[in-house]
Amino acid sequence: MFEKPTLHTILSPKLLEIYDIKNSIVVVIDVFRATSTIATALYNGATKVIPVAEVNACIEIGKRVGGITAGERDGKVIEGLAHGNSPAEYPRSFIEGKTLVLTTTNGTKLLHMALNEGASEIVTGSFPNLQAVCEFLVKTKKNVVLGCSAWKDRVNIEDALFAGAVINQIKSEFTIHCDSSLMASELYTAQQHKMFEFIRKTTHWHRLAAYGLEKDLEYCVTPNLANILPIYRNGDLVVV
Amino acid sequence: MFEKPTLHTILSPKLLEIYDIKNSIVVVIDVFRATSTIATALYNGATKVIPVAEVNACIEIGKRVGGITAGERDGKVIEGLAHGNSPAEYPRSFIEGKTLVLTTTNGTKLLHMALNEGASEIVTGSFPNLQAVCEFLVKTKKNVVLGCSAWKDRVNIEDALFAGAVINQIKSEFTIHCDSSLMASELYTAQQHKMFEFIRKTTHWHRLAAYGLEKDLEYCVTPNLANILPIYRNGDLVVV
Numbered sequence: 001m002f003e004k005p006t007l008h009t010i011l012s013p014k015l016l017e018i019y020d021i022k023n024s025i026v027v028v029i030d031v032f033r034a035t036s037t038i039a040t041a042l043y044n045g046a047t048k049v050i051p052v053a054e055v056n057a058c059i060e061i062g063k064r065v066g067g068i069t070a071g072e073r074d075g076k077v078i079e080g081l082a083h084g085n086s087p088a089e090y091p092r093s094f095i096e097g098k099t100l101v102l103t104t105t106n107g108t109k110l111l112h113m114a115l116n117e118g119a120s121e122i123v124t125g126s127f128p129n130l131q132a133v134c135e136f137l138v139k140t141k142k143n144v145v146l147g148c149s150a151w152k153d154r155v156n157i158e159d160a161l162f163a164g165a166v167i168n169q170i171k172s173e174f175t176i177h178c179d180s181s182l183m184a185s186e187l188y189t190a191q192q193h194k195m196f197e198f199i200r201k202t203t204h205w206h207r208l209a210a211y212g213l214e215k216d217l218e219y220c221v222t223p224n225l226a227n228i229l230p231i232y233r234n235g236d237l238v239v240v
Numbered sequence: 241m242f243e244k245p246t247l248h249t250i251l252s253p254k255l256l257e258i259y260d261i262k263n264s265i266v267v268v269i270d271v272f273r274a275t276s277t278i279a280t281a282l283y284n285g286a287t288k289v290i291p292v293a294e295v296n297a298c299i300e301i302g303k304r305v306g307g308i309t310a311g312e313r314d315g316k317v318i319e320g321l322a323h324g325n326s327p328a329e330y331p332r333s334f335i336e337g338k339t340l341v342l343t344t345t346n347g348t349k350l351l352h353m354a355l356n357e358g359a360s361e362i363v364t365g366s367f368p369n370l371q372a373v374c375e376f377l378v379k380t381k382k383n384v385v386l387g388c389s390a391w392k393d394r395v396n397i398e399d400a401l402f403a404g405a406v407i408n409q410i411k412s413e414f415t416i417h418c419d420s421s422l423m424a425s426e427l428y429t430a431q432q433h434k435m436f437e438f439i440r441k442t443t444h445w446h447r448l449a450a451y452g453l454e455k456d457l458e459y460c461v462t463p464n465l466a467n468i469l470p471i472y473r474n475g476d477l478v479v480v
């Protein structure tokens with residue numbers, strides 16, 4: 001008898017250790033805005049994206065590899081780095097053939113946790129590359145953990161919405177006994193046709209919209225505008 | 241200027257430590273079925289309920305105080321204890337004037353965490369005592385944490401639904417910048433008129449319904465059938 005692989009959702013990195021993720025694919029989700037920017041930069045021809053947690057590491061690696069350093073705190077480019085976290089900053093005319101070294105606290109933390117816990121494969125997911133993520137998960141037929149990066153470990157709506165969007169597309173191919181997945185799926189089902197309106201209620205919106213990033217946040221919840229699969233290979237996110 | 245108190249929801253005990261709960265009221269929520277049974281037993285005249293995590297402690301305390309010992313594993317009464325976890329087992333004719341010593345792993349764990357982290361007051365919440373919880377929170381005007389007990393730290397739908405029911409009633413009295421609260425509120429709004437149908441999709445339903453507890457679970461999501469406020473005082477849950 002063929003058994004379908006399992007799918008679980010973790011709504012915060014703090015919940016990862018509850019699950020055995022060995023031999024699983026972990027999808028790192030950081031919708032506002034790290035994984036949206038990663039998909040966009042790679043889609044527009046970046047050679048690779050190096051995700052780092054700390055600013056100093058970003059500067060050091062940026063020098064070593066001759067890459068573009070990028071990162072924000074409170075909606076402003078961090079001193080010592082060259083660019084911000086916005087996907088709009090990485091059109092093909094700018095990023096093609098270059099390496100992007102991106103500081104992303106929440107996403108990088110989860111990525112390293114997944115690595116340490118023995119995930120067999122790590123990819124990044126966001127609305128701009130929704131379809132590519134879904135196709136990869138269905139094709140690979142392994143157990144899946146949809147990992148929301150959250151914000152300082154606090155559950156956030158936008159990452160859960162993306163988990164729900166994935167689940168709604170691929171659920172027939174997986175065994176899903178997971179209330180977090182059910183919650184994400186129900187939330188996305190209810191909100192999918194009014195996403196621009198709904199994300200204005202989130203805590204992240206209130207943090208970022210103060211910096212005039214509305215267009216950015218709307219891009220970050222629009223499906224399939226940068227439809228490639230960033231996959232983790234020896235410290236880099238690349239398209240294979 | 242009057243500042244409203246804050247309200248946060250934690251979807252799993254693992255997320256409690258992210259928040260500063262000093263001087264906050266923590267509502268311990270364990271809908272299937274511990275906090276529903278606690279409300280019901282106290283509503284029906286139990287002198288107090290002593291929540292314990294371990295079976296041996298339950299037996300020992302039960303002997304010492306001359307109380308009714310109760311607890312289940314996998315839908316069966318635990319060997320050495322006298323009764324189960326079902327609210328239906330505690331009508332007034334049986335429980336009035338008695339002490340109930342109840343093993344409840346997830347709920348007791350969260351309660352002790354809240355105590356150690358310095359919560360100023362701990363109460364238990366469930367649909368049978370929804371209104372009493374809401375009235376207490378509004379009247380007391382302190383910061384609130386709605387604490388979902390979850391299941392072995394995994395997020396569950398039924399506790400989140402109760403958090404959503406509370407939020408929908410009292411949100412105008414609180415400052416709520418919390419995506420977990422928004423998620424719980426949206427979920428309850430969408431499902432409130434089809435709760436019996438929706439809970440059949442949860443993982444807990446699938447664990448418990450195998451033991452013929454459907455009526456129990458339906459009771460546990462019905463509002464205000466045991467409308468008192470269990471409050472924690474020196475190891476006991478009592479009505480004051």
